[in-house]
Amino acid sequence: GAVVSQHPSRVICKSxxxxxxxxxxxxxxxxTMFWYRQFPKQSLMLMxxxxxxxxxxxxxxxxxxxxxxxxxxxxxxxxxxxxxxxEDSSFYICSVLSGGGxxxxxxxxxxxxxxL
Amino acid sequence: xxNVEQHPSTLSVQEGDSAVIKCxxxxxxxxxxxxxxxxxxKGPQLIIDIRSNVGEKKDQRIAVTLNKTAKxxxxxxxxxxxxxxxxxxxxxxxxxxxxxxxxxxxxxxxxINP
Numbered sequence: 753g754a755v756v757s758q759h760p761s762r763v764i765c766k767s768x769x770x771x772x773x774x775x776x777x778x779x780x781x782x783x784t785m786f787w788y789r790q791f792p793k794q795s796l797m798l799m800x801x802x803x804x805x806x807x808x809x810x811x812x813x814x815x816x817x818x819x820x821x822x823x824x825x826x827x828x829x830x831x832x833x834x835x836x837x838x839e840d841s842s843f844y845i846c847s848v849l850s851g852g853g854x855x856x857x858x859x860x861x862x863x864x865x866x867x868l
Numbered sequence: 869x870x871n872v873e874q875h876p877s878t879l880s881v882q883e884g885d886s887a888v889i890k891c892x893x894x895x896x897x898x899x900x901x902x903x904x905x906x907x908x909x910k911g912p913q914l915i916i917d918i919r920s921n922v923g924e925k926k927d928q929r930i931a932v933t934l935n936k937t938a939k940x941x942x943x944x945x946x947x948x949x950x951x952x953x954x955x956x957x958x959x960x961x962x963x964x965x966x967x968x969x970x971x972x973x974x975x976x977x978x979x980i981n982p
Contacts, residue, residue: 753914786970795957795972796912845911855900855961855968859911 754848754858755779762864765836772832773863775846781826782848786857787819790843802829836867870895872960874973882981887948889976891958892940898960900968901934901941906955906975915956916943948980 755778765771775785783804788796800821801809808821820832833840843864847857871894881887893901899920904912918925918932918941925932929948934941945952958973 756911758911795974796970798969798971801969849968855963856902856914856917857968857970858914859904862909862911864909 753856754782754850756846756848756858756860758844758846758860758863760863761861762866764866764868766868767837768835770832770834771836771865772830773844773846773865775829775831775848775860777827777848780848780850782829783826784849785823785829786847786849787821787829787831788845788847788859790845790862792843796845799831833865836865838867841865841867870898870960870962870971872958872971872973874958874976876976877974878977878979880979880981881948883948883950885948887945887952887978887980889943889956889958889978890940891942891960891973892938893960893971894939895960895962896936896939898962900961901932902959902961902970903930903932903943904957904959906957908954912957945978950980950982953978953980 757776759774785802787799790796799814802821802823804823810816823829843862845862847859850856874891902917905915906912916930916932918934929946931944956976959970961968961970
């Protein structure tokens, strides 16, 4: 399967600051990446679909101005949490859609965000 | 939209026994059903998947069955080992405007007792 990395693995920030999370596809070019959020002991919730070279598509209820997504290359997508608040504390996970017309998603290791 | 229900939420089995996790989905157009294993503090790892044109798939100790008529699919783990302890998620998806979006079940915390 695809190898996906995320950076940082953990981040602690103060309320009101912005945090950028990187998602990299290490072994193939990914035109489509996804961003998920997972609260403790809960399932994964899709936040947005990130397409290389175009605007991200956000799921209902996800504020696009608060969660900025940039997919500027075929190997990198970034998620910026702007003006973070304690309720944004969560586990953020990206995935890449494997190429070749298949529909398999491979996930990154996740980023634990804690907002104080 | 799609809704995926997963049962049980927790499952405890003795090492060497089998474990079965079941999921149901609501959208008959869903055509891809992966299973993921998530260990504490890590991202989900794909362990097996099945597509709607297949009724069963097996990979060593892991198997998945799909009943399209009843809209349910199940994960079977045989000869369980302590390292199988994790949270398992089922998911369903279909192509929407050219992209496959996964809808996840609630997860099953599997504990293998030595």
